[in-house]
Each structure stands twice: as C-alpha cells, then as structure tokens.
Amino acid sequence: MLNTVTGLWPRWWDASNERQKLFLIIAITIITMFWFFWNNIKPKKAVAAPFPPGPHGLPLVGYLPFLGNDLHKKFTELARSYGPIYKLRLGNKLCMVVSSPPLAKEMVRDKDTIFGHRDPPISARVLFNGGNDIAWSSYGPQWRKMRKVLVREVLGNNLDASYALRKQEVKKAIREVYDKIGSPIDFGEVAYVTSLNTVLRILLGGGTIQGEKWTHFVAQFRCHAAEMMVLIGKPNVSDLFPVLARYDLQGIERRSKRLAVTFDQFLDSAIEQRLNEEKAHMDVREDFLQILLDLNKHEDAATSITMDQLKAMLLDIFVGGTDTTTTMVEWTMARLMQHQEVRQKVYQELQEVVGANNIVEEFHLPKLRYLDAVMKETFRLHPALPLLVPRFSGQSCTVGGYTVPKGTTVFLNVYAIHRDPNLWDNPLEFRPERFLNDETSTFDYSGNNFQYLPFGSGRRVCAGLRLAEKMLMYLQASLLHSFEWKLPVGGVLELSDKYGIVVKKKKPLIVIPTPRLCNLELY
Numbered sequence: 178m179l180n181t182v183t184g185l186w187p188r189w190w191d192a193s194n195e196r197q198k199l200f201l202i203i204a205i206t207i208i209t210m211f212w213f214f215w216n217n218i219k220p221k222k223a224v225a226a227p228f229p230p231g232p233h234g235l236p237l238v239g240y241l242p243f244l245g246n247d248l249h250k251k252f253t254e255l256a257r258s259y260g261p262i263y264k265l266r267l268g269n270k271l272c273m274v275v276s277s278p279p280l281a282k283e284m285v286r287d288k289d290t291i292f293g294h295r296d297p298p299i300s301a302r303v304l305f306n307g308g309n310d311i312a313w314s315s316y317g318p319q320w321r322k323m324r325k326v327l328v329r330e331v332l333g334n335n336l337d338a339s340y341a342l343r344k345q346e347v348k349k350a351i352r353e354v355y356d357k358i359g360s361p362i363d364f365g366e367v368a369y370v371t372s373l374n375t376v377l378r379i380l381l382g383g384g385t386i387q388g389e390k391w392t393h394f395v396a397q398f399r400c401h402a403a404e405m406m407v408l409i410g411k412p413n414v415s416d417l418f419p420v421l422a423r424y425d426l427q428g429i430e431r432r433s434k435r436l437a438v439t440f441d442q443f444l445d446s447a448i449e450q451r452l453n454e455e456k457a458h459m460d461v462r463e464d465f466l467q468i469l470l471d472l473n474k475h476e477d478a479a480t481s482i483t484m485d486q487l488k489a490m491l492l493d494i495f496v497g498g499t500d501t502t503t504t505m506v507e508w509t510m511a512r513l514m515q516h517q518e519v520r521q522k523v524y525q526e527l528q529e530v531v532g533a534n535n536i537v538e539e540f541h542l543p544k545l546r547y548l549d550a551v552m553k554e555t556f557r558l559h560p561a562l563p564l565l566v567p568r569f570s571g572q573s574c575t576v577g578g579y580t581v582p583k584g585t586t587v588f589l590n591v592y593a594i595h596r597d598p599n600l601w602d603n604p605l606e607f608r609p610e611r612f613l614n615d616e617t618s619t620f621d622y623s624g625n626n627f628q629y630l631p632f633g634s635g636r637r638v639c640a641g642l643r644l645a646e647k648m649l650m651y652l653q654a655s656l657l658h659s660f661e662w663k664l665p666v667g668g669v670l671e672l673s674d675k676y677g678i679v680v681k682k683k684k685p686l687i688v689i690p691t692p693r694l695c696n697l698e699l700y
C-alpha cells in the first residue's frame with residue numbers, strides 16, 4: 178500500500194507540478210491582460226503640468242533682494258536664462274513673467290477672463306474708491322459697466338466736442354514757450370504742464386473756473402497728483418507680506434487715506450460749483466465732468482453711475498492720461514534730437530501737411546504718417562508701461578504648458594518683446610521707417626499684433642487709447658511745428674531711463690526753442 182502510494186506520489190507530483198505551471202501561466206496571462214487593460218483603457222488621471230522654471234530666492238523674501246531698481250531690465254535679463262515664461266517669488270507673492278508674443282496671446286486673448294483680474298496695491302485700493310475704478314478693479318460686472326461708460330459715453334462721441342478745450346491749452350503752451358525763445362528749457366516740464374492742463378481742462382475745465390483761479394486750481398492739483406504717484410509707485414511691505422498689513426510699517430496706507438480725503442474734497446467742491454452753475458443756467462462747455470454728471474442723473478441702470486464711481490473715473494482719466502502722455506512726448510523729442518535726419522523728415526511733412534502759415538489742427542493728424550511712425554518707433558523702444566498693469570490669475574490654468582496657480586501676479590514684459598532680435602531687425606536702432614514697411618505699416622496701438630503692445634491688449638487694453646492718440650500727436654506736432662529745437666552748446670543727450678509706474682527719462686531733456694512760423698500772430 179505504502180509502495181503503491183509512494184509509487185503514485187511522484188507521478189501525482191509531476192502531474193500536480195504541471196497543473197501548477199499551467200495555473201501560473203494562466204494567472205500571469207490574466208494579470209498581464211488586466212494590467213494592460215487598466216493602463217490603456219481606464220481614463221487617465223491628469224498629470225499636473227509642471228511649474229515654469231525660475232530663479233531661487235531666499236527664504237521668506239524670495240527673489241526681492243536681487244531685483245535691483247530696473248524691474249523691466251531685470252525681467253528681460255532673467256528671460257534670457259529661464260525662457261519666455263518663468264516664476265519668481267516676491268515676498269509672499271508668486272509672480273510669473275511672460276515675454277513672447279504666442280504666450281502673450283494665450284494669456285490676454287485666449288484666457289483673457291482668467292487674466293483679466295488685478296491685484297491693486299493697498300495705496301491704489303485706498304485712493305481709487307476701494308479699487309472700484311476701472312484700472313484697479315477685477316474683471317466682473319462692475320468693471321465692465323464702468324469701462325463701457327468711459328469708452329462709449331465719455332470718449333465715444335465727445336472727443337471732438339472737447340477739442341476746443343484741448344486747443345486752448347496747447348495754444349497756451351506754445352505762447353509760454355515763445356516767451357522763452359532762445360533760452361534752455363526743460364522739455365519734460367513743458368510737456369507735463371501742458372498735459373496736466375489739457376487733461377484737467379477736458380475733465381473739469383468747461384465751467385467758470387478760469388484765469389488766475391484756474392492756475393491756482395491746477396497748481397494745487399499738481400501737488401496732490403505728485404504725492405499720489407509716489408504713494409502708488411512705492412514698494413509697500415504690506416502688499417508683499419499681507420500678515421504685516423495691519424501695522425502699515427511705512428505709513429503708506431495712512432498717507433493714502435489722508436490724500437484720498439483731500440482728493441474727495443477737491444472733487445466735491447468742483448462738482449458743487451458745477452451744480453450751482455447748472456442751477457444758475459450758466460453757459461458751461463461740455464467737459465467730461467458735465468457728461469458724467471448727466472450720467473449720474475440717468476434712470477437707465479446700464480449707463481447711470483454713482484457719485485463715487487464718477488469720482489473714481491475722473492481720477493482714472495487723470496492718472497491714465499497725464500504722466501504717460503508727458504513721458505512719451507519727452508522720449509519722442511529726445512529721439513528726434515538724436516536723429517537729425519529723422520527730424521528733418523518730420524519738419525518736411527509738417528511743412529507739406531500744415532504749412533508755415535497755419536497752426537496744427539486735429540484734422541491734420543491723420544495725414545502726418547511719418548510723425549506717426551516716429552511715435553510708434555518711440556513707443557517700441559520706450560513703452561511708458563513696459564510691464565503693463567500687472568494681471569492676476571482668477572483661477573488655476575496652464576500657459577505654455579506650465580501651471581499658473583490661482584492668485585498669481587503675472588507681468589507681461591512688453592519691453593522684452595519690443596526689443597527681441599528674433600522679432601525685430603536691429604532692435605536697438607531707432608528707425609521709424611520700419612513702421613512704414615508693408616509688413617509693419619499695419620501695426621497699430623490696439624494690441625491685436627502681439628509683437629507690439631504699448632497700450633496692452635485684450636479686454637484690459639488701455640481704455641483711453643483714442644484720447645491718448647489724439648493728445649499725443651496733437652501736442653507733439655504742435656510743439657514741433659511751432660519751433661525748431663536744439664541742444665545747448667556742449668549739452669549731452671542722455672537716453673537712459675528710470676523705472677517707475679511710468680518709465681521716464683532719467684535726466685531731463687534740456688533744449689532751446691527758436692520760432693519757425695513767419696506769422697508771429699500764430700504764437
């Protein structure tokens with residue numbers, strides 16, 4: 178029996194071994210098939226896109242200590258090492274910098290609602306009605322309505338109506354320069370005083386404040402405006418480290434609150450005076466204040482605005498239009514001083530289009546094609562806002578295949594795009610003719626070509642574009658047509674810039690005017 182059993186055992190063992198092998202083979206096949214099926218058929222779990230590359234900073238402060246003073250240049254330099262999109266941490270804030278046309282398009286055209294938000298600094302939040310103006314408010318119904326009111330109701334049909342007010346100020350500027358014929362003058366100061374007067378005149382100057390009273394009003398406004406620009410432009414520890422905001426270590430919030438009250442009182446008194454003029458049926462010329470007061474009385478919810486919105490919009494137009502215009506007029510003149518042959522062509526065009534016995538009028542402007550190219554080339558090399566107004570991502574998304582988390586501050590580096598040798602021939606050369614070529618003659622300021630974005634692009638493109646174009650060309654053409662300008666003997670032309678909310682010339686442009694027009698009554 179035992180023998181039988183032991184005799185059977187090896188055979189059974191062999192057989193059972195075979196069975197085990199078979200079982201093993203079947204099991205492996207099933208597991209392999211299952212694994213294959215699982216990996217290939219089941220819906221794939223999304224693998225998160227990586228973060229963009231970027232420089233490492235220090236704990237707590239991030240890259241802040243390495244930024245230096247010229248943010249636009251530092252950001253351009255970093256793009257050479259890290260590519261067209263990179264990240265860096267500034268204090269508590271995650272920031273990204275984008276500097277190529279395809280990525281700019283992806284951001285402000287394809288994903289415009291995500292990047293249509295802003296993250297205003299505390300100073301702007303305090304000064305601009307809680308950040309509920311146009312420039313600082315986030316994308317949403319309030320911003321959409323305010324922007325529509327500005328673009329359609331205020332600037333839409335009324336720009337031509339306010340031409341008389343612009344003309345009055347430009348004529349005044351020409352007279353003032355004429356009084357200084359032959360002596361060196363600070364061209365930026367002339368441009369600033371004229372821009373300030375022009376913007377305030379079209380905003381508030383249609384009423385009865387005239388003469389000495391107006392001069393005093395402008396002088397006061399100038400002081401407050403200067404402080405406002407300092408407060409908005411100053412890096413604030415409270416913005417970079419929100420946990421410290423309650424201590425207001427630099428006193429910026431406190432000063433902004435005080436200034437906000439001053440502006441409020443200032444605008445209140447201008448509004449009150451206008452309402453009194455209305456009551457007394459005085460003859461008031463159509464300025465933006467009048468248009469906005471009429472909208473304040475509208476019943477229609479789509480266009481009516483509150484008094485707070487009215488004041489915020491007046492400040493937006495003021496801030497948007499003054500420093501930017503001044504800076505661009507000064508840069509253009511500096512470039513013309515550097516390039517005599519370009520200057521001669523501008524004068525030749527003015528001679529043909531306007532003539533020596535006339536002053537420049539706004540209807541001449543569309544015919545000044547060469548001057549237009551000069552301004553575009555100046556904007557290319559010296560965009561007034563080289564990083565635009567920073568955007569803020571409202572939700573997480575990807576750009577260029579990289580993750581951009583919700584709440585990231587995004588800078589679009591227009592300065593780098595405008596000077597990119599892959600996009601522009603000899604990009605550092607000042608050559609207005611490039612805007613008269615077939616390829617580039619279609620470049621305009623609307624932001625539709627992502628290679629050229631001096632006024633931004635997408636939904637948040639500059640809301641005052643039409644006014645800006647008119648003011649800039651009119652002022653520049655008038656100052657050029659009325660005078661020859663030259664550098665003082667031994668004067669050196671400096672073209673370096675200084676970073677700020679608006680990137681200005683580092684050193685003032687000092688030039689000497691001489692009259693060009695034969696008819697002295699034109700001055």
Ligand code: HEM
Nearest residue numbers: 312494497498501502561566632633634637639640641645
């Ligand atoms: C040379 C003149 C000017 C330049 C270079 C300029 C440039 C710019 C730029 C780059 C932006 C940001 C765009 C973006 O984020 O994509 C902007 C926004 C804005 N600008 Fe201008 N600007 C000028 C004149 C004006 C004028 C005259 C006004 C007044 C009506 C104005 C009102 C605004 C407003 C309200 C915004 C905010 C738009 C928004 O966030 O929706 N700007 N500007």
